[in-house]
Amino acid sequence: MNAQTSCVVHDPLDVFEARRCLGRVVRDLGFGRIEGAELAIVVTELAWNILKHGVRGRIDIRAIESSTRRQGVEVVARDEGPGFVDLRSALIDGCDDRGPIDPSRMVARRGLASGLGAVVRFTDSLAVEDDPGGKRIVVTRYRRR
């Protein structure tokens, strides 16, 4: 399986493009509708994060296989923004990478500060790595049903 696609993320329209890219890989792999929808949320949250915090970047999606030959998808979200001050905090719902967010600011921020939380809930692994000129978030999700 060598399904692989990538797309740049510069403006909100690209969020939808990223999801279309995902759709192709997921279809090739024969993922079910529910799992496809879960991954769509993952890609959407990662793409919005690029626009919100990373200025611009790109999303690469490819099919992978576990050591036990289970099929899965790897999503790599690269951006040009600064790294996380505290990743552990960023993964907590209602917090950014510096700590809790005032709920009254959520409308202005256009988010619940739980996007990465959702990504974690719908994936099997998440890693943040340094990338030239920015950072990259690598998540994997293997097929369940």
Next chain:
Amino acid sequence: MSVQFFEDSSSVIRERVVEMLLSLSEADRNGWTTLGIADADVPGPLGVLFAWVSEMVVALGAEHEQGAAFRRELEEKLSTVERQRTAIRELSTPIIELWESVLCLPVVGVVDTVRSVDMTSTLLRAVVEKNARYTIVDITGIDVMDTRTVDHFVKMAKAVRLLGAQCALAGISPQIAQTVVSMGIDFSDVATHRTLRDALQGYVERTGGAG
């Protein structure tokens, strides 16, 4: 006549013509720009003819390239329009006045955190502006939502109540129902209905449709 032409021509011309015809026949596969036919270094009328044909082939190739470029551009534009259509549908959060003082917020596509926050502000504004008494959020077709997003929907319903209206959720998928139960999200304050029709019918029966 063509036989005559070949018999009269020099072997150079013959080779060139064959070469040209071959590359012309394969132009679609190899690309029209590869049609590099050198100027005929043959003197006389045949040379002129050859140069002329050669010029025509190059012009034809250029036109073909241009046509292909236009086609690509058009396809690209169409695909952009299609993407924009999806984006607009999802980003605009349409609110429909179904009945007097009854609003409906149909939700399609993927519900993410950004969108759920946008939807809440739009719905709350509409409740006030249209003086709504009842709002139905129709999530038929949404298979999956993150627990925090579901939780946010409950909060949205509570906020609608604070504004003096009621909020019902219609079309909850089995998957989302499981999320709600397994995460222990308190849905007791939110009326739920199988379909949009049920939700509307329930309201009409209760109020006699008088609002």
